[in-house]
Structure formats: structure tokens, C-alpha cells
Amino acid sequence: MNKIANRAVMCEVLKEAAGRDRDVVVLCSDSRGSGSMTSFAETFPAQFVEVGIAEQDLVGIAAGLASCGKRAFAVSPASFLSTRSYEQCKVDCAYSGTNVKLVGISGGVSYGALGMTHHSAQDIAAMSAIPGMRVYLPSDRHQTRKLFEALAQDGQTAYIRLGRNPVEDVYEEGNIPFEMDRATVLREGTDVLLVACGEMVKPAKDAAERLGQEGISAGVLDMYCVKPLDARGLLEAAKGKRLVVAVEEHAPFGGLGSRVAQVIAANDPMRVVNLSLPDAPVVTGTSEEVFRYYGLDAEGIAKTVKQTLRG
Numbered sequence: 001m002n003k004i005a006n007r008a009v010m011c012e013v014l015k016e017a018a019g020r021d022r023d024v025v026v027l028c029s030d031s032r033g034s035g036s037m038t039s040f041a042e043t044f045p046a047q048f049v050e051v052g053i054a055e056q057d058l059v060g061i062a063a064g065l066a067s068c069g070k071r072a073f074a075v076s077p078a079s080f081l082s083t084r085s086y087e088q089c090k091v092d093c094a095y096s097g098t099n100v101k102l103v104g105i106s107g108g109v110s111y112g113a114l115g116m117t118h119h120s121a122q123d124i125a126a127m128s129a130i131p132g133m134r135v136y137l138p139s140d141r142h143q144t145r146k147l148f149e150a151l152a153q154d155g156q157t158a159y160i161r162l163g164r165n166p167v168e169d170v171y172e173e174g175n176i177p178f179e180m181d182r183a184t185v186l187r188e189g190t191d192v193l194l195v196a197c198g199e200m201v202k203p204a205k206d207a208a209e210r211l212g213q214e215g216i217s218a219g220v221l222d223m224y225c226v227k228p229l230d231a232r233g234l235l236e237a238a239k240g241k242r243l244v245v246a247v248e249e250h251a252p253f254g255g256l257g258s259r260v261a262q263v264i265a266a267n268d269p270m271r272v273v274n275l276s277l278p279d280a281p282v283v284t285g286t287s288e289e290v291f292r293y294y295g296l297d298a299e300g301i302a303k304t305v306k307q308t309l310r311g
Contacts, residue, residue: 002169006144006162007105013148014073018044024071024152027051029058035075035105035165055085059102063092066099067174071152078104078120079111082127093157094132101151102127102159107137108249109197109290110164111284116281120161125254126158128227134158135227136180137198140170143224146178161198162274164170165287168202170222180229183230185237189219192305193238195224196247197256203291204247206298217303227257231263238264243308244272247301252276273308275301 018024018040027049032038041048049065051058055076062072074081081104082089093100096283104123111118127135136151136158138144144162151158170186171177177184186201187208196204201222208218221237223230238244244264246257257274264272283293291297295304 005166009141009144011036017152029076059085059088061194062100063098073101075103078107082123091254099155104161106164113284121251136160139201142171142176181225183233184222189217192218193241195221200247203298207301210302247275
């Protein structure tokens, strides 16, 4: 069982990058602990800025540093980063073309019992709606490493959502297929395609294995790049399927499911089902408890596929 959270992997990658390049800087909004960035701050104090609980300032300062040639990573809880500082994300980062990576930590429902004020179930929709903003949700620690290694080298703004707790590995160390802005085919299938991102990829993969045992051939596509969505990869994977199911830790509007349905409807119409959190305050509990409650675990995903195919 993996005990390394994706946010801890991010810290290690950024420490490696900061050691090579003094222009790599990290900014936090009183979130170095929850973002696993304490080690970075201690190792590179001259490349770390603690802004305090002021998310608008966080993004604005990061954009200012980026305009001076710095490679800025602004790390803050996703629920606050994607709402309180939305104008700064839109104007100072995306519209201004600054090299700021906006890292939303403790994303989705991973703050658990703290409830709707701390859940980020609308961030994919909000950030995807901004022209020039890329949106990424890595599925495990291995993909997180590959993604941040790539992001540390490019010069464009992006929003990355990371969960709070360690998640089970999707990929094996030493065997991590990764191409920037291209979805990864985890499993081939002939009947159904499951498209997932972030922490929903492992349950989707497990659900496909369950379905296979019952005679339903399910493919799995890891769409970590929600924007730009890999439309070509999606259409190739969906070809010939009876059903496409999008699975996301997000509200039902404007997220992965909406983007998948839009591409499928415009190119190769077939039935698309979106498995998501509800359009309502989410029940409180651990991530696993919430996923189980809304049918976003392997059992629930498999059940939805079987019911839809029968209907």
C-alpha cells in the first residue's frame, strides 16, 4: 500500500528543479505543511515565499515574479485557490501569459469532514473556462512526478489539482507511460470505455477488472490532461464501444464528463454517462466513504455500467 502522497512527490521534484535552477520559486498561503512544502522552504529559503492566508496576493505575487523571469509555483488549498483568487488566475496568469503553476492541494473532497467550504468540486469547470489555462489531475505519485518534471521546464500557466492523502499506485515504477497532453490507455476493451482523471483513475481501473470477470470488456483511459483534452485519444479509444462512462471527483457540470460528452457528441455520437459528485453539498467523511456513498468506487462504477448496458 502506497504511503507517499502526490503532494510530497511534487515537493521532491521542485527541490530537484530548484537545485538546478535558482529561478524556480515556490509560494504558499500559510499552506507549506498541508502542501508538503516545509522541506522545500527549509532547503531553499531564498526561493520560497510565505504569503500567509491571502490567496489573491499569492497569485498576484507569483505572477509578478514570473514576469521577472522566475518559474513560480503557487501552492494553496484547491478550494480557496480556485475561488478566492479567480480573477488573479484569469488576468494575472492566463491573460497575461505568465509562467505560474497554480497547484490546488487537498483537492476534491479530500478535506473530508470540513465540508463544502473546504471541498473543491467546481475547480475543474472554473479553471477550464479560462482561456489559456491548462488543467491537470495526475492519478498517482508516479504520474505526478512525470507531470511536474515537465511543468518545471515549460513556460505556460497551468492549474494542477492534487489530493491530500496517499493513493494507490496506478502505474508501476519504471513503467510509467507519459506524454504531455496525451491521455494514457490503461486497458483495452471492446464494450465500454471508462474515462477518468485524478483519484478516480484507480477505481475505474479496478471496476474494469470487475467487469471483465463478468464478461464485460471495459477499456480505461487516464485523461489526466482535462485541458487541453486529448480529443484524438478519446475518439480512438471510444471507437466501436457501446458506452462511454466519465468518472470524476467533481460536480456534474463543466468538468471531465462535460468535456468528454462534448467531444463524443460532435464526432461519434454514442451514449455517454457521467459519474460525478452531485449538484449539492457533498456528504462529509473520508474520501473513500464519500466515493462509496456516491458510487464512485470500483463497485459503484461497475454497477452503473451494468445497469446502463441492461437499460
